Structures are given as structure tokens and as C-alpha cells.
Amino acid sequence: MSFLRVDGVKKVYHGERKEEVIALADMSFDCKDQEFLCILGPTGCGKTTLLRLIAGLEKTTSGRVILDNKTVDGLSSETTLVFQQYSLFPWTNVLNNVSFSLEMKDIARKVRYEKAKHYIDLVGLTGFEKAYPYELSGGMQQRVAIARALAHDPRLLLLDEPFGALDERTRHRLQEELLSIWQEEKKTVIFVTHNIDEAIFLASRILIMRDRPGRIDDDIKIDLPRPRDRRSKDFVRIHIKIREILEQILTVYNQGGE
């Protein structure tokens, strides 16, 4: 049995005039323990919805999400989600932000600060413990958000385009950091993005989604050796292949739609 199984999941929203909007139509896939799964697709294909369903923030219309042999029915301590938008608590400093989940578990202040410092160090922000979120750059804020999620010690870490708002250099650096954290901490990661390069660099497997309604189009295993070289032949070959798939998805949509 796989670690995470998404089994025939469908999600329907009701729009303003009661019309039905199908965000996800019959999605099924498995995810192994300690896998790094990237979900790639055009904007608005239901990637974020999928993550919210897995996290238990929303309920499926039909179908089930099964995590570690248990059906997901609400939030679980096994899972946490890092949002695309900045979500740090602005009223408190980095140290308190990172140790938030530990505070929720009633862990003594000294112990939780000790642990939080470990994760702050892991994302390379030692020395910024007392800084407030407004004093940090976007990249630093997302690092803190990742540290905060890691401190919760989930087995499944969901990331919703966490580096979407960052410039390319910062993004590359954070990708490398995320990979080393993933290897060190032995987490299962599901990473949503619409950036092909990012997906190939990070993933051990890529799911490509199609929109209207959202569903899986392709399932590609990436077994390039790590650390991956963006200029290597294989990298470029996979990049072109995925680009073609995505372009085809968009063409179909353009012909059918407008």
C-alpha cells in the first residue's frame, strides 16, 4: 500500500449563480513514502485545490484521499501546507513563528526554541531569530515558512508554488536548499508549480495536469542523477518533452474554448 493514495477524487464548486464548476474530475494517483512529487500544470487547473484536499482543508465531492491507510477527513498532524502567499504571523518574530506548532503541542519554551533554532539554521537564517516578518525579504519569508512547516514535523509536506513570487536566482538557491532538506529529513514532498524547469530540477516524479476540468494528463518519472545540471542533455530533453505536452494541452483548450 502506498503512503498517499488519491482515489477517484472529484471536487465541484458552486459559483455565484449556483452554476457548477468542476475543479477536479476523477483524479487518481499514488505517492510513495519519501517521494518528491511535482504537480505541473497550467494556472487554474486545480493544483491548489488538490493540495487543499490532501491537506484536509476542504472536503472532496466524491472519492477519497487516503494517507497512511487512513481516509483524510479534516486536518491531520501528518500533513502541513506551505502557501504561495506570505503566511507568516506578522505580529511575532521568526523564532516564535517557527516554534508555533511546538507551542501548540505544549512543549516547554526552552525546548521549543532549541528545536526552532535547528530549523532556522537548516534554512540558513541563523541570526534572524528576533527579526519580524516585515523586516525580511520575500525569499527569507518563504524560508521561514518552510522552517515553520518542518518544525511541525509532518510526514507529508505540501508546497503550493512556494517560490512563485521570487526572482530566478533566489528561486534556484531555495530549490537546492529544499532538496538537501528533503534528503536530510526524509519527508514525502508534494510540490505544486507551473514552472517546468523547477519541476524537473526537484522531482523524482512529475504529474502533469490538464485544466477544465482538472485531471491528470501524464505521469513522468525523472531519474536523473542528483545534483541535477540544468544544462545537461537529458535535462534539456525532458524539458522539451514536457513543454510539448503542455503546449498541446493549451492548444486543445484554445481551439475548444475561445
Place this chain on the structure above:
Amino acid sequence: MAIFKTYTIADIFGAHYSTSIFGHIQLGMLYVIFYGGFFPIFLNTVHGVKSIKHIYIESALLLGADQKRLFRKVIFPSSLPAILTGLKVGLGISWMVIIAAEMLPGSDAGIGYLIMFSYELAEMDILIASMILIGAIGALLSYAVKLITDQTSVWQAKER
């Protein structure tokens, strides 16, 4: 500003009426302080709680917060700046109104009473001392709120 004035006048008369309702001048005064402060604090608090970003609540829940802690650790600190703004306005109004109410006939104590009393006796030194005292206490009250605001709510001004 005009709205402010009518509001305040209603407050002062409130003191007068409530005195006859509550049967004691001190209770009437208490009512005035309460009434003057209540709405600014209440409305600002409602606004503060309503304008919490949903993402903070979801983040807290994802990180294992229960209802009690969600309130203490997220809802309260994030609406604190708005509550303090309400407190600042509310304290100002309460202070203004209580002095005005003390000046009304029927009152037998307080700085407002002292002003009317010294005015009638032409005791200018007491009158001026009272005025300075009113200003000083008003400033002190607002400074106290500012101190708390500086301690807890700097983030709000700096947030993008």
C-alpha cells in the same frame, strides 16, 4: 466633527438621565464612562477580528492549533492594533464626557465640578489648575495606550 459633537452631547445628557434612573450620581458617571468608551472599542474590535487574513487562520490550524489557542495566539494578537485604536478613541471620549457630565447640576464631586465651583467663586488659580490637570491626565491616558501600541503593534504599520 459635527457627528462627534452630537454624540458627545448625547453622552452628557445620558449622564443626567441615568442619574435619575440609577438613583445615584456615581452610578450615572460610571454609565457615562462606559457608554462613551463602549462603541469605539467595540466597533474597532469587531473590525479588527473581521479583517484577519484567512491565511493566518488556516496556517494556524494546519500547524495544530485548537479553538482556544487559535483565539489566544492568532485572533487576539492580530486584532490587537485595532482594539488599541478603539481604546485610544474610547478613553479620550470617556475622559472628555465625564468632565462635562461633572459640570452639570446635580454633580457634587470631580474636576468638572471643581471648575464650575471655582468659576462661581472666581477662584482663578483653582480653575486654571483644574484645566491643566485635565490636559495632563488626558495626555497620560493616551500616552499609556501609545506605550502598549508601540510594544505590540509596530508590525501593523510596517506590514506591506
